[in-house]
Amino acid sequence: MTDACVFCDIVAGKFGTKFLYEDEDVVSFADLHAVAPSHVLVVPREHFADLPAASTSSDAIGVLGKLLNVAAKMGESAIKDGGYRVVINSGPQAGQTVFHLHLHVMAGRHFAWPPG
Numbered sequence: 001m002t003d004a005c006v007f008c009d010i011v012a013g014k015f016g017t018k019f020l021y022e023d024e025d026v027v028s029f030a031d032l033h034a035v036a037p038s039h040v041l042v043v044p045r046e047h048f049a050d051l052p053a054a055s056t057s058s059d060a061i062g063v064l065g066k067l068l069n070v071a072a073k074m075g076e077s078a079i080k081d082g083g084y085r086v087v088i089n090s091g092p093q094a095g096q097t098v099f100h101l102h103l104h105v106m107a108g109r110h111f112a113w114p115p116g
């Protein structure tokens, strides 16, 4: 738990957020401002400010592997409809606004490449 972190509060159940997936390490819930018909976030229960922070943690491979694995679970049902996109914004220039590591898993529409 870190002071004034909205995702730590969500993980702690402070807002009664509905978890679409949860286990001892990771939760997933709907993004508040969905930018696709399906847009969920995959979030470690442990607070890491961003991907660089998680990647230098003592169990980096375990944490990051788990997050990607859960992202694949959350996207699984979209494969038959054309696929899904997983995004990690790292740093303000990349669009990160919540500084608790999270993966966006988005589906249900075409995603352009390169992204904006």
Ligand code: AMP
Binding pocket: 006, 030, 031, 032, 033, 034, 088, 089, 095, 096, 097, 098, 099
């Ligand atoms: P990023 O810009 O990559 O840091 O993504 C942060 C995401 O968190 C945005 O897509 C927001 O819509 C989402 N978000 C912020 N607050 C909440 C919240 N309380 N519940 C669900 N999603 C949130």
Ligand code: ZN
Binding pocket: 001, 002, 005, 006, 007, 008, 009, 046, 047, 048, 099, 100
């Ligand atoms: Zn946090």
